Amino acid sequence: MSDQEQAEAAESAEESDAEPDEETESDANGLDDGDFVRLAYTIRTADDGNVIDTTDEATAEEAEIDTDEYEFEPRIIALGAGHVFPSVEEALIGASVGDEDVVDVPADDAFGAYDPDEVETVKADKIPEDSRYPGAQVQIDNRQGHLETIIGGRARVDFNHPLAGEDLEYEYEVLEIIEDREEKAAGMLGMHLQEAPEVRIETVVEEEETVTEDDEGEEVVETEEVEKDVLYVTATQAMQMNQQWMFQKQQIAQDLMSRLDLDRVVVEEVIEGGGMGGLGGMMGGMGGAGAGDIEDALEDVDIDADEIADEIDEA
Numbered sequence: 001m002s003d004q005e006q007a008e009a010a011e012s013a014e015e016s017d018a019e020p021d022e023e024t025e026s027d028a029n030g031l032d033d034g035d036f037v038r039l040a041y042t043i044r045t046a047d048d049g050n051v052i053d054t055t056d057e058a059t060a061e062e063a064e065i066d067t068d069e070y071e072f073e074p075r076i077i078a079l080g081a082g083h084v085f086p087s088v089e090e091a092l093i094g095a096s097v098g099d100e101d102v103v104d105v106p107a108d109d110a111f112g113a114y115d116p117d118e119v120e121t122v123k124a125d126k127i128p129e130d131s132r133y134p135g136a137q138v139q140i141d142n143r144q145g146h147l148e149t150i151i152g153g154r155a156r157v158d159f160n161h162p163l164a165g166e167d168l169e170y171e172y173e174v175l176e177i178i179e180d181r182e183e184k185a186a187g188m189l190g191m192h193l194q195e196a197p198e199v200r201i202e203t204v205v206e207e208e209e210t211v212t213e214d215d216e217g218e219e220v221v222e223t224e225e226v227e228k229d230v231l232y233v234t235a236t237q238a239m240q241m242n243q244q245w246m247f248q249k250q251q252i253a254q255d256l257m258s259r260l261d262l263d264r265v266v267v268e269e270v271i272e273g274g275g276m277g278g279l280g281g282m283m284g285g286m287g288g289a290g291a292g293d294i295e296d297a298l299e300d301v302d303i304d305a306d307e308i309a310d311e312i313d314e315a
Helices: 003-029 057-062 087-093 180-194 237-241 243-260 291-299 304-315
Strands: 036-043 052-053 075-078 101-104 119-123 136-138 141-153 155-156 167-176 197-215 218-236 263-269
Touching: 036 180, 052 057, 075 180, 087 101, 087 167, 167 180, 180 197, 180 218, 180 243, 218 243, 237 243, 243 263
Parallel strands: 218 263
Antiparallel strands: 036 052, 036 075, 036 167, 101 167, 119 155, 136 141, 141 155, 197 218
């Protein structure tokens, strides 16, 4: 090989080595698994462009979505947590703040293919009377579906997801990377509960006991102070009634601790209202009367102990 050929080969090798370095630098600067980002997005059906979810209030109003029922604002998501469709998450890996894109999401990657076997005929008496009309959302044997037809004592119910078989278009913009742990926690809870409760993270010092053995083999109990990062969540009444929270709070808490490097999650219950009203249960049957009223009422009752005893003996 001539000197010129060797020089050209070396130059080619240097260029080849430089390309992976540039890609590595780009990947290091882009989003990665475990990152938290604030995302603005709109999801539409691919066939007819119907808006099925959005963080933009103007888009929701144009699509005639009830804007009074939901808060329309960008959401915080954690990459790798299943907060977005897999194909969208794949597109976000390596992206940067300010990036925008539209991702095609096939039905299998969204809500699954439509399964004709999921359409079943059930007895009409399994459906509440006020839901016995075509299109009603019904729950039967812990399964969610919508009523197609009802004739006589039979009802035809489709248990497929309403968007099963639909290809989607996911339009997004990466607004910012979230670094604050409290903001991350609120964002994760917001994805699960559709609302972001008040949260705070505090570092508390606790004493922990460890058992060791001395040189003679005797057990020695030592106490040391350790720091624990604790997430405090203020549970509103709406949050306590949220079905996803009621049935998955343990799983949600474990996910928070794992992703945010927390030692504990403490849920603080908030009870609002003015003062104490009448007592419920048996006392409530007396109209919430005070102690003095109850004593007066008992004095007015004519009770003969001997008479009651005689009736018991006769029985």
